[in-house]
Amino acid sequence: MSGDTNMPAEKQIKPKAFGPVSKGYPLIDGKIHIAGRAVEDWIGEIGQTPAFLYDAALLDQRVTDLRAAMPERLAIHYAMKANPFAPFLRHMIGLCDGIDLASGGELEMALDNGAQPSHMSFAGPAKTDAELKLAIKKGVTINLESEGEAERCLAIGHSLGIKPRLAVRVNPDFDLRGSGMRMGGGAKAFGVDQERVPGLVRHIIAAGAHWRGFHIYAGSQSLDSDALAETQAKTIALAAQLANAIGVAPEHINLGGGFGIPYFAKDKPVDLNIIGEKLKRQFSNLPVILKDCKFAIELGRYLAGEAGIYVTRIIDKKISHGEIFLACDGGLHHQLAASGNFGTVVRRNYPIAMASQRDGAEEIVNIVGCLCTPLDRLGDRVLLSRAEVGDLVIIFCAGAYGASASPVNFLGHGPAAEILLNDKNDQ
Numbered sequence: 001m002s003g004d005t006n007m008p009a010e011k012q013i014k015p016k017a018f019g020p021v022s023k024g025y026p027l028i029d030g031k032i033h034i035a036g037r038a039v040e041d042w043i044g045e046i047g048q049t050p051a052f053l054y055d056a057a058l059l060d061q062r063v064t065d066l067r068a069a070m071p072e073r074l075a076i077h078y079a080m081k082a083n084p085f086a087p088f089l090r091h092m093i094g095l096c097d098g099i100d101l102a103s104g105g106e107l108e109m110a111l112d113n114g115a116q117p118s119h120m121s122f123a124g125p126a127k128t129d130a131e132l133k134l135a136i137k138k139g140v141t142i143n144l145e146s147e148g149e150a151e152r153c154l155a156i157g158h159s160l161g162i163k164p165r166l167a168v169r170v171n172p173d174f175d176l177r178g179s180g181m182r183m184g185g186g187a188k189a190f191g192v193d194q195e196r197v198p199g200l201v202r203h204i205i206a207a208g209a210h211w212r213g214f215h216i217y218a219g220s221q222s223l224d225s226d227a228l229a230e231t232q233a234k235t236i237a238l239a240a241q242l243a244n245a246i247g248v249a250p251e252h253i254n255l256g257g258g259f260g261i262p263y264f265a266k267d268k269p270v271d272l273n274i275i276g277e278k279l280k281r282q283f284s285n286l287p288v289i290l291k292d293c294k295f296a297i298e299l300g301r302y303l304a305g306e307a308g309i310y311v312t313r314i315i316d317k318k319i320s321h322g323e324i325f326l327a328c329d330g331g332l333h334h335q336l337a338a339s340g341n342f343g344t345v346v347r348r349n350y351p352i353a354m355a356s357q358r359d360g361a362e363e364i365v366n367i368v369g370c371l372c373t374p375l376d377r378l379g380d381r382v383l384l385s386r387a388e389v390g391d392l393v394i395i396f397c398a399g400a401y402g403a404s405a406s407p408v409n410f411l412g413h414g415p416a417a418e419i420l421l422n423d424k425n426d427q
């Protein structure tokens with residue numbers, strides 16, 4: 001016992017901020033709820049942690065709100081790479097007007113889950129001949145990333161005796177301000193530089209392909225509503241300029257997406273009304289060559305992200321150098337993005353909470369995962385309700401780029417459970 005008197009004085013540890021807890025997860029009697037029940041109860045029923053819990057009613061609400069704010073003429077596409085979990089994908093196929101694919105594997109998943117090929121478009125670099133062939137056979141629109149890809153599509157279409165449906169992805173000279181990931185402007189793996197687009201479109205029309213129009217995607221994860229609206233306006237102007245240079249009206253323009261969600265402290269959600277009002281004005285004043293054109297936006301995380309949570313159980317509680325560590329059965333192998341290792345420069349805390357708030361007492365804790373790497377941290381010095389071994393931790397914003405965008409095989413812990421709640425297809 002005498003050793004205790006020699007312990008260093010506890011150092012002062014300041015908590016770090018974390019993101020705003022998503023809407024739709026009420027705290028009732030000290031317990032966080034999803035889909036009308038306590039998270040704890042759902043986990044009891046599933047009998048497994050870690051687990052991703054998704055709420056189909058939140059997906060419905062999101063799409064309803066989006067449709068209410070946007071012009072009726074604007075179609076809403078789901079970029080399925082955000083979350084391809086089959087029941088989730090099925091639900092989104094029923095809810096949205098189209099599905100955007102990024103691989104042949106996604107194409108097969110979308111077909112298996114009931115999507116119509118005529119409502120699918122396929123973007124992404126290095127599409128193989130096998131992928132292109134499958135897409136052309138099924139009648140999926142291919143968003144061409146290069147002139148070489150155009151040639152391969154024309155050759156495959158010719159050999160199959162099918163007119164391929166081809167749109168040209170444009171690498172615009174601008175990018176989306178405030179974007180988490182820049183996808184346009186300058187030298188890029190994506191799309192054809194804008195000045196080369198008219199020549200390419202004339203060529204594919206002359207070669208007998210079905211030219212569908214343009215795909216212009218300028219960035220991702222922006223919370224700046226004015227920047228999003230400005231990018232849409234620039235995109236429409238660019239499409240009109242290109243169409244006029246070609247001398248043919250496009251059937252369809254994919255305006256991109258890029259709507260972000262609030263992951264971090266001080267993040268504010270996008271204001272749909274600002275974007276919707278500006279787009280309505282754009283649509284009521286379109287350049288002549290776009291008068292009959294159909295328009296779509298493609299969204300992944302905005303539709304899916306806040307509709308899901310990741311739940312992990314505390315296995316161990318320990319103190320190191322005066323800091324509390326809660327070691328959990330989950331980690332970055334399921335939720336890479338929350339650990340700060342998926343496209344972020346500075347690690348910041350995702351929205352996080354204890355599923356059950358015990359007694360009003362709070363502690364500053366580090367929430368770490370079960371992998372043998374210091375990267376595996378889901379919460380860095382977060383001030384949360386006091387927790388013990390066996391309690392459940394919730395990471396919010398887990399509906400997009402979670403299970404499918406994390407290195408699940410790393411260390412061999414296996415996948416997390418996934419479940420879609422409030423799923424009408426499942427009753």
Ligand SMILES: *Cc1c(COP(=O)(O)O)cnc(C)c1O
Nearest residue numbers: 079082217220221298299300301
């Ligand atoms: C990934 C991707 C999307 C979806 O991006 P989010 O940030 O999830 O909305 C949309 N379009 C293209 C072309 C993409 O590659």
